[in-house]
Amino acid sequence: MWCRLPAPISTALAVVAPDFGIRLAAGPRFGTGGAFEHYLRVPFTLPPDQLETAVLALRAAQDKLSTSPQLRRNLGAPPAAAIA
Numbered sequence: 001m002w003c004r005l006p007a008p009i010s011t012a013l014a015v016v017a018p019d020f021g022i023r024l025a026a027g028p029r030f031g032t033g034g035a036f037e038h039y040l041r042v043p044f045t046l047p048p049d050q051l052e053t054a055v056l057a058l059r060a061a062q063d064k065l066s067t068s069p070q071l072r073r074n075l076g077a078p079p080a081a082a083i084a
Contacts, residue, residue: 008037020057
């Protein structure tokens with residue numbers, strides 16, 4: 001499943017996500033020239049309870065990016081409620 005992010009933070013989010021127990025493929029991995037930085041590829045093949053845990057972990061990873069702007073590559077500040 002592809003998720004559109006409110007800011008170009010796909011790569012940064014994919015880098016931070018393993019700290020929260022999830023591994024994701026950033027959008028630019030599937031394009032050229034920085035394409036798809038606003039997108040994140042999210043697999044959903046786990047059982048529902050594990051998917052819920054993964055979504056909460058993804059949200060925690062985004063919160064970390066929101067509170068640690070130095071982790072982003074001058075990509076601008078994302079909106080406060082990007083993944084709800």
